[in-house]
Amino acid sequence: MKFRWxxxxxxxxxxxxxxxxxxxxxxxxxxxxxxxxxxxxxxxxTKQFILHxxxxxxxxxxxxxxxxxxxxxxxxxxxVMGRWYRKRSSxxxxxxxxxxxxLGQFLLLLVVGTALFDFSxxxxxxxxxxxxxxxxxxxxxGNPLASEFVLTSKDVSDISFMTIQVIPITLIMSSFIMAxxxxxxxxxILNSMEYAVPKLKPARExxxxxxxxxxxxxxxxxxxxxxxxxxxxxxMISANLLPLLQAVFIIQTIGFxxxxxxxxxxxxxxxVVLSLLVLWIPGLWIIGVIDIAxxxxxxxxxxxx
Numbered sequence: 063m064k065f066r067w068x069x070x071x072x073x074x075x076x077x078x079x080x081x082x083x084x085x086x087x088x089x090x091x092x093x094x095x096x097x098x099x100x101x102x103x104x105x106x107x108t109k110q111f112i113l114h115x116x117x118x119x120x121x122x123x124x125x126x127x128x129x130x131x132x133x134x135x136x137x138x139x140x141x142v143m144g145r146w147y148r149k150r151s152s153x154x155x156x157x158x159x160x161x162x163x164x165l166g167q168f169l170l171l172l173v174v175g176t177a178l179f180d181f182s183x184x185x186x187x188x189x190x191x192x193x194x195x196x197x198x199x200x201x202x203x204g205n206p207l208a209s210e211f212v213l214t215s216k217d218v219s220d221i222s223f224m225t226i227q228v229i230p231i232t233l234i235m236s237s238f239i240m241a242x243x244x245x246x247x248x249x250x251i252l253n254s255m256e257y258a259v260p261k262l263k264p265a266r267e268x269x270x271x272x273x274x275x276x277x278x279x280x281x282x283x284x285x286x287x288x289x290x291x292x293x294x295x296x297x298m299i300s301a302n303l304l305p306l307l308q309a310v311f312i313i314q315t316i317g318f319x320x321x322x323x324x325x326x327x328x329x330x331x332x333x334v335v336l337s338l339l340v341l342w343i344p345g346l347w348i349i350g351v352i353d354i355a356x357x358x359x360x361x362x363x364x365x366x367x
Contacts, residue, residue, distance in 0.1 A: 073114045080122045096140045096244045103144030139163040153262040160241035188222040227301040266324045268317030278307045314350030
């Protein structure tokens with residue numbers, strides 16, 4: 063692709079995002095750190111991409127060298143998603159590729175930290191919870207109202223255990239959210255640059271395989287058998303599998319709401335409101351299970367005839 067000033071603009075944006083990691087905006091900008099690299103890699107050939115990337119890394123290296131490592135870390139999922147965009151792969155496969163790559167990096171980071179630097183995730187979580195408990199204890203000493211929030215040693219142990227148990231689903235959801243945010247922003251940008259890439263199917267067409275019901279039943283059985291255990295691998299599966307599948311069923315339920323609104327020719331605002339209710343009211347995800355198990359959509363279509 064020919065040289066464009068927009069590519070220079072995206073290089074500058076990439077530089078500013080990397081430099082913003084040293085500001086309080088760190089939590090927000092990290093979510094968008096993949097975007098400039100994806101746009102550049104997708105719209106430029108490999109040589110042009112390297113020529114745009116090197117000055118950015120050089121400037122960052124001169125100011126805050128450690129952020130070069132962070133840039134390279136987030137560059138990997140950017141290259142993967144950019145590769146999928148170049149191939150004009152489906153939006154879903156691109157998001158999944160990005161999710162798997164980000165998740166794989168998280169896991170690799172934990173493995174390397176444990177093997178080379180003797181990092182213990184369990185000890186880190188416990189120490190963090192204990193630090194919070196100590197702060198609350200100090201506040202409770204001088205303030206009777208804050209004494210209710212003082213944590214005992216058992217509370218610290220229980221909170222640490224529960225936190226460690228849900229780390230897998232936290233990593234999965236974080237990876238997925240980063241990939242979705244990246245795709246949601248990158249796709250219209252690429253379209254505006256006359257580089258069309260596939261979009262996700264309309265929400266009303268979202269359908270999951272019936273096998274997810276069996277996965278949920280397996281999760282229920284695992285939870286019933288091992289849910290009360292205090293240690294082991296199976297309790298961790300139990301603590302993560304069911305919430306993860308429930309999140310999937312929430313997506314299915316939202317798809318069904320958009321389908322109903324589309325069939326009844328209502329305003330999309332209604333679909334958005336219903337979707338917010340699905341996210342807000344616990345238990346409504348069961349509609350997604352029913353939609354997978356039974357031909358609800360076919361019944362709705364027939365009832366209109």
